[in-house]
Amino acid sequence: PRQAAIDGGATFRAAPCVFGDLNVVVDEPWPHRLVAATACDVYEITREQVAAEIAHLPPSVAEATQESILKRRNAEMQQLRPFTTSMVREGGLLHAAGLSNEFADDLASRVEPRVFPSGAMVMEEGDPVAGLYFIRRGRIKVTRMVNGESTLLRFGVGPTVVGDLDVVSNAATAICTVEALTDLDAYILPKIAYASAAKNYPGDVEKLGQALGEQRRDDLRRNLLRHKDLAYAVPLFRDLQPSAFDVRDFLLLLQPRTYKPMSSVCSKSVFADRLMLVVKGHVRVGDGEIAGPKSCLGWTCTVP
Known part of the structure; x- marks a missing residue:
């Protein structure tokens, strides 16, 4: 069904089958619309009930369960919408810096899939920086507070990158707010994962620093x-x-x-x-x- 949503078509699934087992645990929207083609008998359990049951498990078992679920989710996302090294260079500072193939490969191996429903906040200005996001599909709105008012910076359409300035500059908090205008398919490169990879590539980090400085100068020139x-x-x-x-x-x-x-x-x-x-x-x-x-x-x- 997820492939049908990506392809824009429809498929049929016959009982017995399961829907939503990944989505309720990793806090995602439904990846597609379901319509009963015939009379269907269904058993359901809510997200809150699933979370409560997992919370009652011993910590080691709960962690292993979460890890297993995320591995399945990541494998599914990588199969249906794979992330490649070339995507690292599609925009933002990572594109401007001209990264080496080795560093780009390392970063690509560390990304994790994320899905955001329409209206969700991908990041909010002032919140701790989680990482940089490669938006693969969907539309976003980027805003920033100026003199106490929310100011529109840009609209974006996937593929695009957000949060790269925050991660490369090692900012403690996000410098802008990014809102999903449609359902988003994305990958996140966690801030800690970037920092771990960067230790092995000082030359690339220097290039990113130069690109960051030029980006800031460009922003200031526009703001003059x-x-x-x-x-x-x-x-x-x-x-x-x-x-x-x-x-x-x-x-x-x-x-x-x-x-x-x-x-x-x-x-x-x-x-x-x-x-x-x-x-x-x-x-x-x-x-x-x-x-x-x-x-x-x-x-x-x-x-x-």
């Missing part, structure tokens, strides 16, 4: 227009005579940069070599003062 009012409020820009200098020329010189928490931004023992416009984050000034707005994202303008 949104922050232009802040830029025009810089005292130096206000002091310039419009007839003598076009402030827009200064805006074009601003280069995006991101500082990690607790990293040194500048020292008073060194001559000032740049103007800095901080648009996100807090900066410690001197021994205890804080300059806002809120996390160390912004632009620098080098003094000629």
Whole structure:
């Protein structure tokens, strides 16, 4: 029946047969619509009852049961919608970085299948990062909170990748919210699995770091227009005579940069070599003062 759902057709199953034994345990939607073609006698047990029975088992037995169920689920998903090494490179940072075949093979061997019903949250901004998701089929909406309001970043259609920035940057919490607009077939590369694989491929990790930096710079360049009012409020820009200098020329010189928490931004023992416009984050000034707005994202303008 799952194959029928994938192929867009229909099949018939005659009694005795079982449906939903995997889905109720791994918390998935029905993979297809069932219609009784004839009168059917059926025995049912609810998801809650299954969970309660498993909870009463000795821990070792419950773990072995869950492991066996997940192995069957993974084998079924891999057979009907197999994940290949080429899919690792289909989008996002993993595509931009140009990973080696060995690293891509290793990552592909560590993914786990996931299915999300329409309306489910694949990830939510601020929640702990579970991993990056390879969306194989379905539509998603990606949003982020800006000034207290949910802002649409993009719509996505499988195949696509989400969560790659969070995993590669080792972020503690997700930077955006991803909602399933339709039922989704996906694979997750758990954060811990990525970290385990990355230890063996320092060259690829360096490539990903470079791709991550370029991605952040691109994001900041796109956001510069949104922050232009802040830029025009810089005292130096206000002091310039419009007839003598076009402030827009200064805006074009601003280069995006991101500082990690607790990293040194500048020292008073060194001559000032740049103007800095901080648009996100807090900066410690001197021994205890804080300059806002809120996390160390912004632009620098080098003094000629």
